[in-house]
Amino acid sequence: MSKSLTFRAYLLSMLIFGMVLLGWYLATLPQQTAVTTQADAEYAALMGGGAVKKSGMPTPAEVGHTLREKLADPFYDHGPNDKGIGIQLGYSLARVLAGFSLAALVAIPLGFLVGMSPIMHRALDPYIQLLKPISPLAWMPLALYTIKDSSASAIFVIFICSLWPMLINTAYGVAAVKHDWLNVAKTLEVSPLRKAFLVVLPAAAPTILTGMRISMGIAWLVIVAAEMLVGGTGIGYFVWNEWNNLSLTNVIFAVLMIGVVGMMLDMIFGWLSRLVAYND
Amino acid sequence: MSAFDDPFDPKVKLASQGCSCGRHSSQAEHQLDEDARIGRVVETTVMRALFPHDETRRNFIRAVGASTAFAAISTLFPMSAAKALAADRAPLEKPDLKIGFVPITCATPIIMAGPMGFYSREGLNVSLLKTAGWAIVRDKVMNKEYDASHMLSPMPLAISLGLGSQAQPVDVAAIENINGQAITMHVKHKDKLDPKQWKGLKFGIPFDYSIHNFLLRYFLAEHGIDPDKDVELRIMAPPDMVANLRAGNIDGFLGPEPFNQRAVYEEVGYIHTLSRDIWDGHPCCAFGVSEGFAKNYPNTFAALFRAIASATEYAHKPENRNDIIKAIAPANYLNQPIPVLEQVMTGHFADGLGKVRNVPDRVDFDPFPWQSMAVWMLTQLKRWGYLKGEINYKQIAEEVFLATDARKRLKEMGLPAPASNYSKHTIMGKEFDPAKPEQYLKSFKISRA
Numbered sequence: 001m002s003k004s005l006t007f008r009a010y011l012l013s014m015l016i017f018g019m020v021l022l023g024w025y026l027a028t029l030p031q032q033t034a035v036t037t038q039a040d041a042e043y044a045a046l047m048g049g050g051a052v053k054k055s056g057m058p059t060p061a062e063v064g065h066t067l068r069e070k071l072a073d074p075f076y077d078h079g080p081n082d083k084g085i086g087i088q089l090g091y092s093l094a095r096v097l098a099g100f101s102l103a104a105l106v107a108i109p110l111g112f113l114v115g116m117s118p119i120m121h122r123a124l125d126p127y128i129q130l131l132k133p134i135s136p137l138a139w140m141p142l143a144l145y146t147i148k149d150s151s152a153s154a155i156f157v158i159f160i161c162s163l164w165p166m167l168i169n170t171a172y173g174v175a176a177v178k179h180d181w182l183n184v185a186k187t188l189e190v191s192p193l194r195k196a197f198l199v200v201l202p203a204a205a206p207t208i209l210t211g212m213r214i215s216m217g218i219a220w221l222v223i224v225a226a227e228m229l230v231g232g233t234g235i236g237y238f239v240w241n242e243w244n245n246l247s248l249t250n251v252i253f254a255v256l257m258i259g260v261v262g263m264m265l266d267m268i269f270g271w272l273s274r275l276v277a278y279n280d
Numbered sequence: 281m282s283a284f285d286d287p288f289d290p291k292v293k294l295a296s297q298g299c300s301c302g303r304h305s306s307q308a309e310h311q312l313d314e315d316a317r318i319g320r321v322v323e324t325t326v327m328r329a330l331f332p333h334d335e336t337r338r339n340f341i342r343a344v345g346a347s348t349a350f351a352a353i354s355t356l357f358p359m360s361a362a363k364a365l366a367a368d369r370a371p372l373e374k375p376d377l378k379i380g381f382v383p384i385t386c387a388t389p390i391i392m393a394g395p396m397g398f399y400s401r402e403g404l405n406v407s408l409l410k411t412a413g414w415a416i417v418r419d420k421v422m423n424k425e426y427d428a429s430h431m432l433s434p435m436p437l438a439i440s441l442g443l444g445s446q447a448q449p450v451d452v453a454a455i456e457n458i459n460g461q462a463i464t465m466h467v468k469h470k471d472k473l474d475p476k477q478w479k480g481l482k483f484g485i486p487f488d489y490s491i492h493n494f495l496l497r498y499f500l501a502e503h504g505i506d507p508d509k510d511v512e513l514r515i516m517a518p519p520d521m522v523a524n525l526r527a528g529n530i531d532g533f534l535g536p537e538p539f540n541q542r543a544v545y546e547e548v549g550y551i552h553t554l555s556r557d558i559w560d561g562h563p564c565c566a567f568g569v570s571e572g573f574a575k576n577y578p579n580t581f582a583a584l585f586r587a588i589a590s591a592t593e594y595a596h597k598p599e600n601r602n603d604i605i606k607a608i609a610p611a612n613y614l615n616q617p618i619p620v621l622e623q624v625m626t627g628h629f630a631d632g633l634g635k636v637r638n639v640p641d642r643v644d645f646d647p648f649p650w651q652s653m654a655v656w657m658l659t660q661l662k663r664w665g666y667l668k669g670e671i672n673y674k675q676i677a678e679e680v681f682l683a684t685d686a687r688k689r690l691k692e693m694g695l696p697a698p699a700s701n702y703s704k705h706t707i708m709g710k711e712f713d714p715a716k717p718e719q720y721l722k723s724f725k726i727s728r729a
Contacts, residue, residue, distance in 0.1 A: 046623060046630035048545060081410040082612035148423040150416070231412030240412055244383055244519045245615040246542065 021060050028059040058249040066253045085238065085254070089261055092227060092234040095151070096219045099158025103215065107163050108208065111170025112196065115204070121171065128167065136161035136222045140229055150230040154223070161222045162215035169211025173204030205276040213269035220262045235261075314401070321694045326353065370579040372403055377584065380411045380420055380429035383614045384518060384536040385624055386457045386565035387430045388604060389591035389645055391614070395607040398591040402583035408613070413517055414487040421570060422448050428573065428584060430456065433566040434657045438489035440680050443666055449571035452649045452681045453581070454588050456565040460624075460643035461492055461555035462540040463499065465532040466525050467548060467632065475503040482512040484521040484533035491564050494660040496534040499558055501726040502708050508664075508728070525549050536564070537624040537643060538616050543632070545620050550632025554642055559707040561646070563653045574682070585689050588647065593695055595645040601625040649686055651677040652702040652714035659717045665728035673717045 058066075074086030114121050114128075136157045143153035177200050185195045227236025235258055242250035304310040330353065331337035341349050377399075381387040391408060393399050399406040409426070411417050418439060420426045436450040437443075465472070472478065478500070485493045497507040507513060514530060518539040524530045526548040533539075534555070543549030555562060567588050574581040594600050605621045608614050614621065623629035627642035654677035661667040683701040690697035702714045712720055721729050 040634070040636070043630050043634060043636050046619070046628075046636060047547070048619060078610070079612040080407050082610065082615075144419050144423070148425075150420060150423075150425060229412060230416060231410060237412070241383075241410065241611070241615060244517075245611075246519055246522060246546070 024060050028057050058252065062249050063252050066249045067256070070250075070253060081241070083233070085235075085257055088233060088235045088238045089257060092223050092236065093261070095155050095227075095234065096158055096216075096223050099155045100162045100216060100219050102155070103159045103162035103166060104212065106159075107166035107211075107215075108170050111167045111208070111211075112174055112200070114167070114171040115174025116196075116200070121175070128164065132164040132168070136218075137225055137229070140226065144230075150232065154226045154230055154234075157226045158219045158223060162219045165214040165218065166208070166211040169214070170204065170208045173207025173211075174200055176207070177203040202276070202278070206273055206278075209269065209273040209276055213266065213273065216265050216269055217262070220258075220265055224258060317694070321692065323350075324694055370582075372580045372583055373577040374427070374580045375403060376405045376407075377427040377580070378407050378409055378425065380409050380417055380426040382411055382414065382417060382430055383616075384565075385538055385608075385614070385621065385643060386460060386536050388608060388625075388643075389456055389588055389595050389647075390430050390567060391608045392595065392604050393587050393591040395613075396591070396594075396604075398587040398594075399584075402587045404580070404583055404587060410613075414490070418445055421450060421568065422446070424570060428453070428567065428569045431566050431568040432487055432490040432492075433563045433653070434489040434491060434494070434661070435487070436566060436568045436680050437654060437657055437661070437676065438666075441667065441676065443661070444488060450568050450680070451571055451574060452566045452654075453569055453574070453585055454567045454592065454647035454686060455563045455649050455653075456567055456592070456645070456647075458561050458563055458644050458646050459554070459556040459641060460537050460564055461495065461534060462537070463496065463532060463534045463552045463555075464521075464525070464540045464543045464549040464632075465552045466528070466530075467550055468528075469531060470550065470633065473552070475500065475505065478503075478505055478531075479510045481531035482514060482529070484514050484516045484524060484530045484535060486518060486521075486535055487515060488666065489661075491562060491657070492534045492536070494657065494664075495555055495558050495562065497664055498660070498707065499534075499553070501724065504726075506726050522546060522548065538614070538620045541620050541623050541629060542616070544630055545617070545623075547632075551629075554639060556639070556641060559705065560641075561644075561705075562707075563650070566649070567647075574685075582689065585686070586693060589686075589690060589693060589695060592645045592647040598626070598640060647686065648690070648698055649681040649683050650698075650701065650703055651681045651683050652705060652712075654681045655702075655714040655717050656705060656707075656712055659712075659721050662729045663721055663724060663727045673714075 070085050074084045076084040077087060110124075114124055139157055139160050140153060143156045144150065147153050147156060181199055181203060182195075185199050190199070223234065224236040224239065227234035228240040229236075231237050231240060235254060239251055239254045242254065304313060327337060331340065344352065379390060381390050394406060394408045411420065411429075414432060414435065417426075417429055417431060418435060421429050421431070422439065422445065431450075431452075433452065433455060436452045439445055439448055439450045441447060469481075483496060485496060487493065493513070496513070500507045500511060505511060516524060516530075516533075518535045521530065521533040521535050522539055522543050525533065525543055526546065532549070532552070540549070540551055544551060555564075569581065569584075595604055602622075602625075605618060605625055609616055609618050609621055624643055627637075627639040629637055629639075629642070631637050651674075655673045658667065658671060658673050658676060662671070678701075681701075687697040687701075704714070705712045710723075721727070
């Protein structure tokens with residue numbers, strides 16, 4: 001039964017994919033352009049002479065061609081402004097990981113503190129509530145002005161956007177550890193450090209990982225926009241550069257790549273959270 | 281350009297002839313030409329020193345013949361030693377440089393100097409870094425992430441005066457390009473050829489502190505349209521201008537090439553007025569450096585100026601334009617289709633209204649940073665209310681636009697340089713006298729000053 005359900009779902013997925021491709025194909029069928037009134041051949045030649053132009057909505061075949069072409073050589077390096085998609089994604093991932101790790105280093109200990117101590121919770125809560133809803137990119141001008149380095153500013157923006165979900169989830173997870181377990185720890189006179197590592201951390205781990213998963217999702221969303229702003233390297237820069245060229249084919253290709261990498265990052269965190277999950 | 285090709289590309293011919301600049305059939309011939317160029321500069325200097333007046337020099341040469349004259353002078357003056365001295369340049373303090381550019385044809389000399397070897401000929405190792413927009417250029421120059429950068433020519437004035445940023449001195453070493461912009465209108469406004477019909481329309485401009493903003497405002501005001509009240513001016517990046525034009529969000533724009541031609545090529549716009557028809561020879565983009573750069577690294581700055589000035593001189597010549605297009609079109613630089621760049625750079629283009637036009641000086645290149653142009657920009661900054669209060673036009677212009685310095689270096693290179701830093705300019709038939717900026721400012725009917 002469940003096998004046939006999986007099979008049917010798979011079939012339905014394929015069907016949706018086929019429909020989307022068909023709709024796309026039909027929508028981008030070359031239009032029969034009326035023969036230009038100017039019989040002037042020179043003018044027509046300057047206007048491209050009916051050559052396929054790179055902007056305008058590309059057909060599925062064109063995107064497929066770009067996909068094959070770019071993925072065949074993902075690590076080429078033709079100077080500082082023209083690198084393969086693999087290198088660009090590498091730059092973006094490195095920035096995300098740097099900002100994310102810094103955020104984890106700050107958010108998880110701070111979350112522990114906020115979760116364990118009610119007074120810290122009350123004291124810090126207004127700040128968290130105030131800072132949490134600020135769009136990470138709103139920090140960009142301030143970061144550029146104070147840090148005076150565009151690459152470090154991008155990492156800072158990732159840091160600031162990854163911070164809040166991790167902090168809030170850690171605090172929540174730590175605060176929600178069952179009182180029975182804490183009481184047992186108290187009865188056994190476990191030292192506070194041991195209690196934190198052996199009782200609270202394992203109990204809060206699934207919630208903490210959920211926070212990290214949310215943070216990673218946001219960080220991957222934000223890096224594209226941040227790199228479009230500062231330029232230089234990364235997948236966001238790649239999108240901007242192709243937009244500058246008004247080449248939608250390459251933009252669609254980049255969007256697909258962003259989706260694939262984002263999905264893989266999410267799968268890694270999904271797998272990690274299964275590792276630390278437990279049942280009473 | 282063979283020295284810069286990828287040797288791992290199977291299509292590249294290893295035995296292909298050519299020199300590092302691409303103009304000669306071999307590197308040896310390139311060096312000969314280079315030596316001859318330096319030699320001519322030395323000869324010119326000596327002749328000028330010996331004969332300050334043309335009359336005496338001509339008489340002397342006519343009397344004894346050119347070769348005898350050369351031999352005679354060589355006995356008096358150690359010409360070959362001087363040539364060797366001139367060729368042996370001062371060591372560079374900082375050979376590795378980061379230079380920013382925004383991918384538009386205005387940056388042509390800055391960009392082509394990379395692939396065509398103008399930087400490497402001066403011993404400079406330059407990374408050309410494509411930058412996402414003018415505000416980022418400003419920030420990266422102010423943060424010293426870039427040693428030098430492509431800028432809009434009013435930007436160094438604005439940054440030095442603290443408009444739209446903290447005040448920080450920035451110098452204009454050279455002007456990058458002259459002309460090369462246009463007013464492009466949506467094809468649906470084909471019937472509105474008269475600008476008086478443009479009330480209520482929306483226009484795109486690339487930056488507040490841009491010649492584009494000043495020229496569009498000037499053009500509209502001359503046609504009786506108040507740019508602050510009768511139309512809407514929106515700041516947007518040039519590719520956004522084409523996309524917004526297509527979407528109908530804006531009705532036109534005054535932007536840099538190749539986006540005017542690109543709008544025509546995409547069949548969404550037509551070229552209404554070339555900027556050369558508003559002000560023939562107007563400056564557009566500039567080559568800017570932070571104030572400290574020229575002082576801290578004088579030899580590097582001199583080498584950089586030579587590279588940029590000779591690239592500008594090379595780009596000025598129409599016969600070189602096709603080679604330049606091939607050098608700047610790839611994804612690493614402009615990332616634009618060649619047919620569009622060809623129409624921009626050769627001035628043989630489709631205007632979007634069904635006509636083929638021939639305007640060879642549609643884009644041109646002239647490095648001299650006229651201080652009178654800086655004064656004009658200051659009058660416009662004041663006219664539109666960006667700059668308030670009394671200002672000393674001359675002092676600001678002379679601090680920011682390094683015209684005297686540029687003249688000295690251009691002369692050393694044997695390139696043409698004007699005798700004065702100030703000139704009168706004619707903009708839409710009206711003369712601008714840099715000696716009387718306040719009087720000029722008061723002559724406008726539409727003004728915020």
